[in-house]
Amino acid sequence: MSVGRDERQRHLPAGRKAQLAAYVAESGQVTVGELAERFGVSIDTVRRDLDQLAAEGILVRTYGGAVSLSTVSRTDRAVDQRLAVQEQEKEKIGTLAATLVKDGSTIMINGGTTTLALARSLGQHRDLTVATNNLLVPSALPPTAVRDIYVFGGAVRALTLATIGPVSFRANTGAELDVSCDLALIGVGAVAADAGYTTSNLAEAAMMQEMISRAARVAILADSSKFGRRLFAQVSELGAADYLITDTAPPADLRAALKASGVEVLTPAARP
Known part of the structure; x- marks a missing residue:
């Protein structure tokens, strides 16, 4: 036969x-x-x-x-699907990002599964104030790490389980309260030398922009599958961030652009 x-x-x-x-x-x-x-x-x-x-x-x-x-490359996937993609890389990024968080500080965390990995990595921290639009973050945060948790209001994107709205809170009188943070930890959908940091949804991009504007320091979280791509809405140019935290070194052109923009690239291999 x-x-x-x-x-x-x-x-x-x-x-x-x-x-x-x-x-x-x-x-x-x-x-x-x-x-x-x-x-x-x-x-x-x-x-x-x-x-x-x-x-x-x-x-x-x-x-x-x-x-x-x-x-x-399909950016608008449900959270349960995205949780299974680049899982180990996201955990490494989350663990590394947690080293930038100081006890007693105020941090902002946006929606996404990489920032969710960060939230789970904060178990050794204490007395944190956390403000987020990620509806999965409050339950993922270790209770011993947190003093206060605030969730930004607005419409909910069921696909990403994140709110879309202003980065603000209101007093009982209705007046808008000014808020700021020590560190914004922002997960993005793509990173490119010419386009900066981008994402697929316009409203989410606007919210991420506002988080960045209210932060003393900014860390962008993105695994290496996001390099060299551009999505629909720009979050910011490269120089808006202080750090890019990723799982492996970016390609040469992107690495050069990040260096020229004053962005420090942090990878697990580069840390003791």
Whole structure:
């Protein structure tokens, strides 16, 4: 009995990985178990293949599987989908961002899953005042770290579970209270040398701009999948931030632009 060319290739590493990459690109999101069953190989083999394909920039590894680059580029995805993308990178970024937060300080945190990872990393902190539009942050903050939590009001984007409205609060008399913070921690959708920091939603961009304007220091949080891209609405130019916190060093052109703009790039590898 002759075996078809596709069937023979499936059991050769190069051919299998090519077909695996094509299947992930077509499916958008897959699990390790699904791939092992489809290609007739062990789960460990699939994991090795996915790790190599991710290292080559062909797909993005997630906990328990992988997603295609086209899926990652769809910026308006639900929170539960985004939580599974670049999960380890976001945890590293969140842990590193937490080192910039000082006990007793006031911080602002915007919507997003990277800033959610930051909130979970504040367990060693004390006496923080936190203001946020991220509806998931209050429950993620370690209770021992927080003195006060404030949530900015406004309409709720169900897709991102974040409010959209003014960065302000009102006194009982109705007068608007002036608010400011020591550090704004802002997750963005894209970072590029020419476009600065951008996001997909105009109202969210406006809210992020206002958080930045009210902060003594600004840290932008973005994993490396956001580099070299531009989305619909600009949040700010590169120089509006003091820090860019990411999982790996940016490409040379972006790194040079950040340096020229006075932005310090912080990565886990660069910290003891």
